[in-house]
Amino acid sequence: MSHAEEGKSAPSHSSHSETSAGHSGRKIRVRVKRQDNPNALPYWQEFEVPYQPGHNVLSLLMELRKNPVDISGKRACPIVYDSGCLESVCGACSMVVNGKARQGCTALVDQLEQPITLEPMNKFPVVRDLAVDRSRMFENLKRVKAWVEIDGSHDLGPGPRQNPAEVRERYVMSTCMTCGVCLQVCPQFAIDNNFVGAQTINQVRLFNSHPTGEYQSDERLDAVMGNGGVEDCGNAQNCVKACPKSIPLHESIASVGRQATVRAFKKFVGL
Amino acid sequence: MKIFPGMHYTMGGLWVDYNLMTNIPGLFAGGECNFEYHGANRLGANALLSCTFDGLKGGPKIVQYCKGLKQRSCDSDSSLFDAEERRMTARLDEIANMRGSENAYVIHQELGQMMTNNVTVVRRNDELKGGIEKIHELKERVGRVGIGSSTAVYNQELLFVNQLTNGLELAHAIVEGALQRDESRGAHYKPEFPERDDENWLKTTKAAYSPAGPQLSYEEVDIRFIPPRKRVYNVDKTASA
Ligand code: SF4
Ligand code: FES
Numbered sequence: 001m002s003h004a005e006e007g008k009s010a011p012s013h014s015s016h017s018e019t020s021a022g023h024s025g026r027k028i029r030v031r032v033k034r035q036d037n038p039n040a041l042p043y044w045q046e047f048e049v050p051y052q053p054g055h056n057v058l059s060l061l062m063e064l065r066k067n068p069v070d071i072s073g074k075r076a077c078p079i080v081y082d083s084g085c086l087e088s089v090c091g092a093c094s095m096v097v098n099g100k101a102r103q104g105c106t107a108l109v110d111q112l113e114q115p116i117t118l119e120p121m122n123k124f125p126v127v128r129d130l131a132v133d134r135s136r137m138f139e140n141l142k143r144v145k146a147w148v149e150i151d152g153s154h155d156l157g158p159g160p161r162q163n164p165a166e167v168r169e170r171y172v173m174s175t176c177m178t179c180g181v182c183l184q185v186c187p188q189f190a191i192d193n194n195f196v197g198a199q200t201i202n203q204v205r206l207f208n209s210h211p212t213g214e215y216q217s218d219e220r221l222d223a224v225m226g227n228g229g230v231e232d233c234g235n236a237q238n239c240v241k242a243c244p245k246s247i248p249l250h251e252s253i254a255s256v257g258r259q260a261t262v263r264a265f266k267k268f269v270g271l
Numbered sequence: 272m273k274i275f276p277g278m279h280y281t282m283g284g285l286w287v288d289y290n291l292m293t294n295i296p297g298l299f300a301g302g303e304c305n306f307e308y309h310g311a312n313r314l315g316a317n318a319l320l321s322c323t324f325d326g327l328k329g330g331p332k333i334v335q336y337c338k339g340l341k342q343r344s345c346d347s348d349s350s351l352f353d354a355e356e357r358r359m360t361a362r363l364d365e366i367a368n369m370r371g372s373e374n375a376y377v378i379h380q381e382l383g384q385m386m387t388n389n390v391t392v393v394r395r396n397d398e399l400k401g402g403i404e405k406i407h408e409l410k411e412r413v414g415r416v417g418i419g420s421s422t423a424v425y426n427q428e429l430l431f432v433n434q435l436t437n438g439l440e441l442a443h444a445i446v447e448g449a450l451q452r453d454e455s456r457g458a459h460y461k462p463e464f465p466e467r468d469d470e471n472w473l474k475t476t477k478a479a480y481s482p483a484g485p486q487l488s489y490e491e492v493d494i495r496f497i498p499p500r501k502r503v504y505n506v507d508k509t510a511s512a
Contacts, residue, residue: 077419080420
């Protein structure tokens with residue numbers, strides 16, 4: 001993946017730390033946007049963590065929990081954040097690191113400019129500190145039936161044969177981890193509108209192109225047509241650049257857009 | 272990321288019967304959280320075994336169990352649920368009001384370090400005994416943690432302390448089980464006892480909770496269909512024995 005492009009500051013770049021670290025060696029400086037509950041006002045807090053090579057943002061936050069004291073020496077509540085896999089497959093740890101939406105677990109401290117700023121994604125409701133409520137995405141997955149419908153637990157026999165090239169193409173789409181980064185960077189997706197966004201549209205393409213999943217194609221398309229649907233995409237293509245899984249989201253949106261047009265036409269002429 | 276050789280899997284989990292039901296009636300456990308099949312070493316790709324087999328078998332068994340019930344939980348007296356809710360709320364309140372000087376995350380790190388140093392693949396009895404002493408120390412210290420998070424919303428620290436308290440019990444069961452087992456088998460290697468000892472140890476360790484520490488007992492291993500044999504890689508497997 002494209003972590004190399006984030007190497008704005010070389011690991012040895014530590015001029016600022018000499019002023020703050022004193023005799024105890026290098027420190028990592030981090031500013032965190034905090035919010036005590038969904039309705040509270042956010043505020044910033046700054047911390048210093050003794051330098052260790054190889055930290056990522058999550059391991060840094062773990063280190064902070066062991067001694068949650070801010071730079072003025074004041075005791076702080078441990079910073080709340082979500083995480084699961086720690087290896088960029090669960091999507092739970094999305095946050096805005098130095099202004100860029102990404103996974104905390106793959107954001108290497110040695111490659112980040114300091115002070116590192118951490119903010120929650122602002123396209124989702126903040127639960128507390130860096131933890132946001134991503135349920136809008138999961139609700140959308142339910143609406144579009146992002147699964148292959150199999151009726152009952154009786155033996156259905158082997159599934160239809162699939163072209164390996166198509167399987168490979170679909171595999172990439174299936175790696176979506178519902179992290180929300182594509183929605184955070186999307187100019188059309190707002191916290192208070194109902195645009196479905198790239199993440200859900202990509203799943204519509206995935207399941208509509210599955211030989212058994214395609215039986216629910218019409219229902220899936222109906223769920224992403226009309227107000228807030230695929231037509232609301234402004235084609236900014238921020239999503240495809242930001243997706244940590246390199247999913248060709250612009251192709252998914254184009255494909256589902258075409259399917260929706262055909263569906264609309266068929267409905268119009270009563271097919 | 273730091274890398275070191277270790278066991279590939281924890282090889283243990285909740286005890287279940289052949290229908291995947293735990294010793295709590297009606298509570299089923301499927302997949303990697305139960306102890307089934309793997310013995311002293313889970314071989315690569317056997318995760319597929321537990322997810323497909325447990326799903327295939329556990330699903331219908333759960334349905335069967337539910338159909339056989341004389342009374343449904345929603346018909347039970349609500350006082351049962353209320354009492355449990357009160358018990359859990361009291362437990363969480365108790366944690367939320369802890370104002371000691373210990374930091375739960377530090378205790379967790381110390382536990383992890385000890386388990387990594389003393390209780391991975393190579394296990395020595397003196398180190399295991401030292402590990403149990405450490406667990407006693409940590410169990411005492413976890414009673415003196417201070418909760419720094421004030422608001423009730425998504426108080427991860429509270430959940431963490433609850434899990435850590437249970438995690439210490441689990442670690443205790445693992446170390447105690449390893450200490451007793453004076454042999455080498457699968458991913459459990461004791462330099463003092465380098466050989467497998469089927470006469471004494473061809474059995475599964477079970478641990479039950481007690482406030483004083485894990486109570487161990489043993490269960491026979493079903494070897495009717497596949498007799499145990501040495502797992503070695505430096506022989507020609509196609510040659511007849
Ligand atoms: S499409 Fe990519 S960016 Fe969007 S939710 Fe899935 S993995 Fe995240
Ligand atoms: S913790 Fe799972 S993606 Fe970062």
